[in-house]
Amino acid sequence: MSRACREAERRVLRLLHGHKTRTHLRQIHAHLLRHGLGQVNQVLAHFVSVCWSLNKMSYASRIFNQTHNPNILLFNSMVKGFSFCKPFEQSLYIFSLMKYQSIRPDEYTYAPLLKSCSNICDYRLGQCVHGQILRVGFEWFSSIRIGVIELYVTCGRMGDAEKVFDALSQRDIIVWNLMVRGFCKTGDVDKGLCLFKQMGERNVVSWNSMISCLAHSGRDSEVLELFRGMLDQSFEPDEATVVSVLPACTHLGAVDVGKWIHSYTDSKGLLQEVASVGNSLINFYCKCGDLDAACSVFDQMPRKNVVSWNTLISGYAFNGKGELGIGLFEEMISKGERPNDATFVGVLTCCAHAGLVEKGKDLFASMIETHQIEPKLEHYGCMVDVLGRSGRVREAHDLIKSMPTKPNAALWGALLGACSTHGEVELAELAAKELINLEPWNSGNYVLLSNIHAEEGRWDEVEKVRDLMRKNCIIKTPGQSAIG
Numbered sequence: 001m002s003r004a005c006r007e008a009e010r011r012v013l014r015l016l017h018g019h020k021t022r023t024h025l026r027q028i029h030a031h032l033l034r035h036g037l038g039q040v041n042q043v044l045a046h047f048v049s050v051c052w053s054l055n056k057m058s059y060a061s062r063i064f065n066q067t068h069n070p071n072i073l074l075f076n077s078m079v080k081g082f083s084f085c086k087p088f089e090q091s092l093y094i095f096s097l098m099k100y101q102s103i104r105p106d107e108y109t110y111a112p113l114l115k116s117c118s119n120i121c122d123y124r125l126g127q128c129v130h131g132q133i134l135r136v137g138f139e140w141f142s143s144i145r146i147g148v149i150e151l152y153v154t155c156g157r158m159g160d161a162e163k164v165f166d167a168l169s170q171r172d173i174i175v176w177n178l179m180v181r182g183f184c185k186t187g188d189v190d191k192g193l194c195l196f197k198q199m200g201e202r203n204v205v206s207w208n209s210m211i212s213c214l215a216h217s218g219r220d221s222e223v224l225e226l227f228r229g230m231l232d233q234s235f236e237p238d239e240a241t242v243v244s245v246l247p248a249c250t251h252l253g254a255v256d257v258g259k260w261i262h263s264y265t266d267s268k269g270l271l272q273e274v275a276s277v278g279n280s281l282i283n284f285y286c287k288c289g290d291l292d293a294a295c296s297v298f299d300q301m302p303r304k305n306v307v308s309w310n311t312l313i314s315g316y317a318f319n320g321k322g323e324l325g326i327g328l329f330e331e332m333i334s335k336g337e338r339p340n341d342a343t344f345v346g347v348l349t350c351c352a353h354a355g356l357v358e359k360g361k362d363l364f365a366s367m368i369e370t371h372q373i374e375p376k377l378e379h380y381g382c383m384v385d386v387l388g389r390s391g392r393v394r395e396a397h398d399l400i401k402s403m404p405t406k407p408n409a410a411l412w413g414a415l416l417g418a419c420s421t422h423g424e425v426e427l428a429e430l431a432a433k434e435l436i437n438l439e440p441w442n443s444g445n446y447v448l449l450s451n452i453h454a455e456e457g458r459w460d461e462v463e464k465v466r467d468l469m470r471k472n473c474i475i476k477t478p479g480q481s482a483i484g
Contacts, residue, residue, distance in 0.1 A: 044067060045073045045074045045076075055085050076108045095109065111147045114150070117151050126155065161182055176199050177206050179192075179195055180199075189213055192213055207241065215244045223248035224245070224257060242265055246258060255288055265277050272301075279311050282298055287315075313350065316328065344363065348382035348386060389418065391418075393415065397415060416428055446465055
């Protein structure tokens with residue numbers, strides 16, 4: 001290659017990796033062609049790598065298809081590109097084309113190919129790729145070991161993943177993390193925890209994976225225990241840690257730990273930078289009944305999202321401050337934030353707690369008319385609660401009958417509760433019968449219907465309910481007391 005060509009190549013590579021690449025991709029391609037570099041595989045491989053970093057693999061494909069003699073470097077760049085960008089299956093097409101052109105794959109081919117199989121969660125195809133790796137003897141390369149285990153973990157095949165893991169003489173932290181995550185993901189939390197305790201080296205990802213898994217399994221005490229262990233070993237929690245630990249603090253009433261987390265996130269700038277951290281803190285304080293602290297966190301957040309607004313609106317509802325929640329909803333709309341399904345669940349619940357029936361009806365109507373949100377069962381449930389709490393049970397029943405979808409047990413249960421409160425015996429009986437039809441296994445529904453009849457002195461009907469319970473082999477759940 002002449003000195004001029006080498007200089008042109010260096011200039012193209014500088015342009016490719018410059019900060020204005022996204023807006024000048026076509027110009028760089030033109031520059032490449034103008035200097036006779038349109039068939040230089042090394043330059044094209046760099047061009048493809050930039051394309052996939054910008055999610056422009058369709059552009060890379062057009063260039064690849066115009067290349068006369070692509071080599072292993074360019075093929076690998078294409079396979080890797082489609083392991084990051086959809087359609088992931090295209091990696092497999094490029095691989096088959098590579099074999100068709102008698103270009104032998106190397107260790108840099110198989111790792112992204114495995115990644116593509118993981119992305120599409122294709123166990124059978126991944127097994128075929130793994131089989132080829134074993135035949136060519138590439139299974140000991142670190143990136144390939146990780147890729148094989150990630151494939152089986154992603155596909156939920158922990159038996160296969162464990163076989164590969166057990167055969168490894170050297171296991172890096174990435175492989176350990178994958179195995180812990182895999183067992184946790186498939187529900188074998190104890191196996192995941194056992195592996196976590198065996199790890200000789202851990203990073204923040206290791207701690208977060210295990211803490212998150214325990215949190216999702218409702219093992220809150222262990223979450224806090226592991227969190228304290230993480231701090232004792234001088235690991236710094238990040239946003240993922242905080243989001244997993246705060247709900248456990250809420251469930252256990254560990255207010256001091258939650259407040260320490262608040263102070264920590266503030267000192268590290270996480271509260272200002274990551275919306276999910278602020279949202280978790282708002283939820284924590286709302287559930288602990290400290291609305292002033294929740295509002296303070298909300299006001300400090302520079303990057304609020306719809307979840308931030310929803311969390312505080314629901315927090316007001318949870319704490320019986322419905323009017324404040326409605327006011328916050330109106331502020332949200334005035335600032336141009338677009339509400340979603342969850343927003344209306346929160347604000348309608350606020351209306352129910354505040355006894356604002358007409359406001360609730362207006363908001364419910366605005367879902368379709370103003371915000372183009374189709375009401376779901378939970379929204380109808382909120383409206384039944386709004387109407388039922390104010391004694392408008394007939395109107396609530398009419399709403400249930402007008403629904404485009406079949407009402408569920410929660411709706412009939414809400415209506416039944418309102419009927420019982422306001423003495424609407426006839427409608428209560430109807431709601432109880434609907435509950436029995438929907439949940440014939442639930443002894444509580446039979447007891448409710450029996451009690452309704454008993455209150456009216458209709459003992460023949462009470463006996464019919466008992467006969468129905470016997471016929472359906474329903475046994476009343478015995479009462480329990482917390483007093484020993």
